[in-house]
Amino acid sequence: MKYRSVFDIIGPVMVGPSSSHTAGAVRIGQLARRLFGRQPQHALIRFYGSFARTYRGHATDVAVVAGLLDLDTDDPRIPDALSLAAQQGMEVAFSPEQAVPTHPNTVGMVLTAGDTSFQVVGVSLGGGLVQITEVDGFSLRLSGESPALLIFHRDAYGAVASVTQLLAGQRVNINHMEVSRSDRGKLALMVIETDERVEPDLLRLIGRQQHITKVVTLNT
Numbered sequence: 039m040k041y042r043s044v045f046d047i048i049g050p051v052m053v054g055p056s057s058s059h060t061a062g063a064v065r066i067g068q069l070a071r072r073l074f075g076r077q078p079q080h081a082l083i084r085f086y087g088s089f090a091r092t093y094r095g096h097a098t099d100v101a102v103v104a105g106l107l108d109l110d111t112d113d114p115r116i117p118d119a120l121s122l123a124a125q126q127g128m129e130v131a132f133s134p135e136q137a138v139p140t141h142p143n144t145v146g147m148v149l150t151a152g153d154t155s156f157q158v159v160g161v162s163l164g165g166g167l168v169q170i171t172e173v174d175g176f177s178l179r180l181s182g183e184s185p186a187l188l189i190f191h192r193d194a195y196g197a198v199a200s201v202t203q204l205l206a207g208q209r210v211n212i213n214h215m216e217v218s219r220s221d222r223g224k225l226a227l228m229v230i231e232t233d234e235r236v237e238p239d240l241l242r243l244i245g246r247q248q249h250i251t252k253v254v255t256l257n258t
Contacts, residue, residue: 062162063089063098063145064116067105069170069182070147070158073254078149078156080129081106087142089162090134099132102145106130111166146172173254176218176227180256184213184231188254189244193219193226197249201228204244210234225251 071077083102085093093099097117104119106128115122123130135146143162148155159172170180173188180186191197198217205212211233219226235257236244245253 060097060101060116061111061166062143062164062168063101064105064109064111065166065168065182066145066160066162066170067102067147068108068110069105069160069168069180069256070149070156071106071108072256073158073170073173073188074149074151074156075254076151077108077126078106078128078151080131080150082131082133082148084133084135084146086135086137086139086144086146089143089145090136093132093134098145102147103128103130106147106149141171144171173227175220178216178218178227178229180229180231182256184233185235186232186256187228187230187236187241187244188256189228189230189250190252190254191226191228192249192251193221193223194249197226197247198228200247201230201244201250204240204247205230205232205236208237208240210236210240 083099085098089098100117100119103123104113104116107119107122107126109116109119120130141161144159146159148157157174158170160168160170162168168182170182171177189201202212212230213233214231215229217226217228236255241253241255244250
């Protein structure tokens with residue numbers, strides 16, 4: 039992988055002890071919350087690989103919850119995240135898993151609020167860098183470093199083109215895009231990372247296009 043600066047190697051300004059197991063975990067939790075669009079009422083957090091073996095000692099459990107509370111990696115309240123979550127009515131459960139993950143620092147989450155549920159998997163790459171690798175069963179590669187759209191749609195002719203044409207019309211540049219589908223003609227997901235934030239009016243217009251079922255935004 040390519041590092042953009044020395045800070046990608048030594049890690050971010052953070053509450054420790056580890057950039058991979060603590061700061062990265064905060065960032066994964068934060069991205070999960072922002073993709074979910076709200077603070078969850080319930081969070082089932084599953085740890086895999088190294089995370090499963092060391093999450094208590096490295097405070098990875100506390101860090102993920104801090105991210106779900108939308109705390110930044112240098113927030114002094116991170117050590118108190120579990121009590122803060124309880125005070126705010128967020129129920130949390132942890133489950134160390136035996137399955138061998140593709141990446142050793144992997145965490146999966148099932149977030150719920152009311153009758154809405156959301157599943158996300160993320161990995162901590164080191165130095166505070168992370169990647170979201172799965173959302174609601176769809177595989178993807180999302181760093182969270184750029185504004186992004188996750189657009190759920192029916193796998194149909196013209197669905198992707200209708201979105202890219204709208205973005206081009208508003209001079210929004212795409213820096214990364216990927217599309218996956220559950221099966222031909224069934225539900226699909228396009229992930230679009232952009233150089234610019236996507237304005238609310240454009241988001242609403244995208245959401246009204248034929249075949250689009252849901253638009254999730256990450257306007258970092």
